Amino acid sequence: xxxxxxxxxxxxxxxxxxxxxxxxxxxxxxxxxxxxxxxxxxxxxxxxxxxxxxxxxxxxxxxxxxxxxxxxxxxxxxxxxxxxxxxxxxxxxxxxxxxxxxxxxxxxxxxxxxxxxxxxx
Amino acid sequence: xxxxxxxxxxxxxxxxxxxxxxxxxxxxxxxxxxxxxxxxxxxxxxxxxxxxxxxxxxxxxxxxxxxxxxxxxxxxxxxxxxxxxxxxxxxxxxxxxxxxxxxxxxxxxxxxxxxxxxxxxxxxxxxxxxxxxxxxxxxxxxxxxxxxxxxxxxxxxxxxxxxxxxxxxxxxxxxxxxxxxxxxxxxxxxxxxxxxxxxxxxxxxxxxxxxxxxxxxxxxxxxxxxxxxxxxxxxxxxxxxxxxxxxxxxxxxxxxxxxxxxxxxxxxxxxxxxxxxxxxxxxxxxxxxxxxxxxxxxxxxxxxxxxxxxxxxxxxxxxxxxxxxxxxxxxxxxxxxxxxxxxxxxxxxxxxxxxxxxxxxxxxxxxxxxxxxxxxxxxxxxxxxxxxxxxxxxxxxxxxxxxxxxxxxxxxxxxxxxxxxxxxxx
Numbered sequence: 111x112x113x114x115x116x117x118x119x120x121x122x123x124x125x126x127x128x129x130x131x132x133x134x135x136x137x138x139x140x141x142x143x144x145x146x147x148x149x150x151x152x153x154x155x156x157x158x159x160x161x162x163x164x165x166x167x168x169x170x171x172x173x174x175x176x177x178x179x180x181x182x183x184x185x186x187x188x189x190x191x192x193x194x195x196x197x198x199x200x201x202x203x204x205x206x207x208x209x210x211x212x213x214x215x216x217x218x219x220x221x222x223x224x225x226x227x228x229x230x231x
Numbered sequence: 232x233x234x235x236x237x238x239x240x241x242x243x244x245x246x247x248x249x250x251x252x253x254x255x256x257x258x259x260x261x262x263x264x265x266x267x268x269x270x271x272x273x274x275x276x277x278x279x280x281x282x283x284x285x286x287x288x289x290x291x292x293x294x295x296x297x298x299x300x301x302x303x304x305x306x307x308x309x310x311x312x313x314x315x316x317x318x319x320x321x322x323x324x325x326x327x328x329x330x331x332x333x334x335x336x337x338x339x340x341x342x343x344x345x346x347x348x349x350x351x352x353x354x355x356x357x358x359x360x361x362x363x364x365x366x367x368x369x370x371x372x373x374x375x376x377x378x379x380x381x382x383x384x385x386x387x388x389x390x391x392x393x394x395x396x397x398x399x400x401x402x403x404x405x406x407x408x409x410x411x412x413x414x415x416x417x418x419x420x421x422x423x424x425x426x427x428x429x430x431x432x433x434x435x436x437x438x439x440x441x442x443x444x445x446x447x448x449x450x451x452x453x454x455x456x457x458x459x460x461x462x463x464x465x466x467x468x469x470x471x472x473x474x475x476x477x478x479x480x481x482x483x484x485x486x487x488x489x490x491x492x493x494x495x496x497x498x499x500x501x502x503x504x505x506x507x508x509x510x511x512x513x514x515x516x517x518x519x520x521x522x523x524x525x526x527x528x529x530x531x532x533x534x535x536x537x538x539x540x541x542x543x544x545x546x547x548x549x550x551x552x553x554x555x556x557x558x559x560x561x562x563x564x565x566x567x568x569x570x571x572x573x574x575x576x577x578x579x580x581x582x583x584x585x586x587x588x589x590x591x592x593x594x595x596x597x598x599x600x601x602x603x604x605x606x607x608x609x610x611x612x613x614x615x616x617x618x619x620x621x622x623x624x625x626x627x628x629x630x631x632x633x634x635x636x637x638x639x640x641x642x643x644x645x646x647x648x649x650x651x652x653x654x655x656x657x
Binding site (some may be wrong): 166188206 | 291
């Protein structure tokens with residue numbers, strides 16, 4: 111019984127509470143879809159998250175441009191990546207979807223812009 | 232017009248569908264109206280940007296239910312803004328609507344002057360506003376450093392201004408949870424989220440990825456009983472509360488902080504609706520509507536957070552599309568579904584149901600209902616009773632039933648002045 115753990119799925123607003131065996135990854139109950147089953151297994155083995163934040167932009171109509179990782183990154187690297195983002199700045203204009211840092215910390219994920227910031231006139 | 236006293240400068244515009252508000256609801260409804268045949272669609276917004284609150288919602292999770300992908304707020308709204316442009320929809324920015332009337336006239340003011348927009352249909356999409364300290368009446372001093380969570384989000388995400396260093400958040404609504412994580416990411420010390428209810432008010436996914444992931448404490452059944460500080464806030468006093476949300480004596484604790492964020496609920500913005508004589512629902516705070524999202528004034532439709540405060544943009548958009556479609560039909564055919572009082576079914580929230588939309592029905596067939604329960608209830612059944620006869624029984628699909636619940640129910644033939652009651656069976 112001690113191998114059992116409860117995981118709240120974060121993939122959609124339903125938020126299934128999934129009971130899973132940590133050792134053999136056997137799903138005991140609670141998942142309403144296939145994605146939830148996969149999520150809870152990954153959550154036991156290697157929890158990952160999409161990171162969203164913002165970085166400084168020079169000569170833009172806004173002081174910041176919002177960014178995200180285009181793939182989920184390991185949870186324990188969140189703050190290491192944030193340290194890098196803190197020191198990063200870009201020059202306007204930047205288009206939504208533009209890659210700002212490729213393969214950040216060898217995670218296989220890129221930092222991309224999630225909005226377009228035009229150059230200030 | 233004599234009341235406004237600007238006849239000479241009045242700019243007259245005629246239009247098919249006019250939308251008030253360019254947030255997601257307004258844009259989606261406008262696009263839908265255009266796609267369903269309205270030739271001329273105008274969206275009016277008082278701000279100098281398009282998209283309402285979404286440009287500052289830089290976290291992801293938008294679009295999951297609607298599109299099957301998780302987008303950030305700016306990415307989500309960009310898809311619709313592009314579409315609106317391609318469809319030739321006019322957005323009037325920096326234009327404030329002063330009033331509307333049952334002749335479907337909109338009076339609005341911008342730098343160009345005062346204008347009267349005579350429309351065939353109007354869509355209300357004014358969104359909602361955050362509750363403030365004044366709504367809660369928290370005792371104590373009146374120092375600076377107290378913000379609504381959404382305002383703090385504007386400061387941080389758009390203007391690069393940190394509201395403080397040691398933060399307490401009152402209320403576990405989604406905006407509060409999102410801001411707890413955001414502040415932590417930006418280096419602040421988030422001391423805790425205080426929630427008066429015995430369960431979190433936001434989505435489970437946000438409790439996990441915003442609080443648990445970042446080790447931010449969540450104090451349930453607690454509230455702030457005093458705010459202290461001379462110029463700037465320096466501490467809050469928190470207390471446990473009993474079942475009736477009353478603070479329990481001798482449970483006080485001090486939390487030192489320099490900033491307090493309030494995430495304690497949202498109020499639909501309906502000043503324009505109320506002044507026009509549209510009847511509002513006390514429970515939703517939004518207009519009473521029928522199955523086409525039509526308000527009590529023919530030709531005026533409502534969608535988005537001014538209709539009901541949604542949990543996600545996805546369901547909001549799905550409903551706004553229906554409002555847009557129906558407003559276009561009305562504009563094209565001039566078809567007023569005018570048979571309100573006589574042929575209507577009145578829909579009433581019964582035991583355990585907080586509110587239900589639509590509140591009026593005037594057709595048979597499948598109707599899409601959305602409602603909230605008074606409190607979370609995992610394993611319950613919902614009964615729809617037409618004149619005390621059960622016509623439908625549904626199981627709750629969601630495990631987190633604090634959110635909006637959607638159910639499609641077939642309405643059979645009915646006699647005039649019928650009553651449909653929706654009841655929670657424990």
